[in-house]
Amino acid sequence: MEIFLAQFIGPLVIALVLLTVGFFSGRYLEKKHYANIIARETSxxxxxxxxxxxxxxxxxxxxTQLVSGSVVISSDYFKRxxxxxxxxxxxxxxxxxxxxDRARREAILRMREEAKALGATQIFNxxxxxxxxxGRNPNSVSCLEVLAYGTAIIPRP
Structure with missing residues (x-):
């Protein structure tokens, strides 16, 4: 019985440590990304x-010109x-x-940056x-891709 408990407790402790590290590191990185997004959105x-x-x-x-922005964001182990x-x-x-939410906002910001580089003032549609x-394969990393696209309006000089 003691051998069984020793074999069970070791992997359980490792799993709990990994979940704890995943929780805190994921939370820190998510807050950092949100702060970056908010700073860029409010410029x-x-x-x-x-x-x-x-x-x-x-x-x-x-x-007019088509502009797009895409982003791929992965979830952390704790969220999974x-x-x-x-x-x-x-x-x-x-x-x-x-x-x-982070992926959508980041994709829109990247699309805006592309339009700004072209000299556009507005993006429609x-x-x-x-x-x-x-997402379905248990051996792969689950990620989310978001693509934002629209028609940039570039004023004539």
Missing amino acids: PDQVMVFAERLPPPILPAPV FIAGLRMLIGGRLNTYESLL VKLETMSIG
């Missing part, structure tokens, strides 16, 4: 983004562990909501595409 020289399909008529007609437990009982996967990478 005064941002390109305006609209979900409307067509821009208002402007004379002379501006130059908590989500696995939550899937057993059902309900919302709150641990993945922040992951999706903005769409978001999401995809889970490796």
Whole structure:
């Protein structure tokens, strides 16, 4: 009986240590990423983004170009562990909501940066595409890809 307990406790302690490290490091990195996103979103020289399909008529007609921004964000082991437990009982996967929020905001910021580099002032018809990478395969890392794209309006010189 003592040998069984010794064989059981060692891996359990390692698993708990890894979950604890995953929790604290994941939380720290997520807060750091959110702070970066908020700082970039609140900068005064941002390109305006609209979900409307067509821009208002402007004379002379501006130059338009497709712009996009994509990001792939991976979940940490703690979030995967908590989500696995939550899937057993059902309900919302709150641990993945922040992951999706960060990915969407980062993709939109990258799209804005591309449009700004082109000299655009506005982006219309903005769409978001999401995809889970490796979500079903237990041996792979589960990641989330978000692609934001739209039509940049570049004023004529």
